[in-house]
Amino acid sequence: MAFEHLQRIRFHQCDPAGVLFYGRVFEVVESAYEELCRAAGLDIQALMDQEVHTTPIVRAEADYLSPVRVGEEVTVRAVVERLGGSSIHIAYSIVGADGTERIRAKVVHVFVAADGWSTTEIPPDVRAAYLRFAAD
Numbered sequence: 001m002a003f004e005h006l007q008r009i010r011f012h013q014c015d016p017a018g019v020l021f022y023g024r025v026f027e028v029v030e031s032a033y034e035e036l037c038r039a040a041g042l043d044i045q046a047l048m049d050q051e052v053h054t055t056p057i058v059r060a061e062a063d064y065l066s067p068v069r070v071g072e073e074v075t076v077r078a079v080v081e082r083l084g085g086s087s088i089h090i091a092y093s094i095v096g097a098d099g100t101e102r103i104r105a106k107v108v109h110v111f112v113a114a115d116g117w118s119t120t121e122i123p124p125d126v127r128a129a130y131l132r133f134a135a136d
Contacts, residue, residue: 003039003078003133005032011070020068020103026060029092029105032076036090040129052113053120055088059108068094068102080134086111086119088130 013024020028037044047055068074075095082089087110094103113120122130 001079001133001136003032003036005035005076005078007031007074007076009068009070009072009074014070018070020070022062022064025062025064025094025103025105026107028074028076028094029078029107032078032092033090033107036078036133037129040132042126042129053111053123054114054117055109055111056117057107058087058110060105062103062105064103066096066100066102068096073097074102078133080130081106083122083127083130083134085121088122091135 007028009020009028013020013027015021034044037047074097077093077095079091080088081091087108089106089108092103092105092107093101094105095101111120111122111126112118
């Protein structure tokens, strides 16, 4: 099931032509990721405290299909594409109000131990939470 999050594109996110600046795409998807975590029932503060583990991004990519302009309200759809032993692969689609897909992005997070940053298994409760938004 895909998670959906509405966002308005702000002036500060755009380049002088009024188009979403490429580097800001990952701000947009990161906001959707944060809301996905909340919707999945994950404790955002616990994730941020990094006492047991943390989830750095090890890969990020985006395909720009058509411009996203300042002031537009877009829907960011997020799907957990793959849930490995220690990694989570999330696919994002930024869709305009007219229903056209404007940007596709993928982000991979890896779970690592907070002390030493060695790869660690995704905790069972966190895995179950992410599975709520897994691709069919």
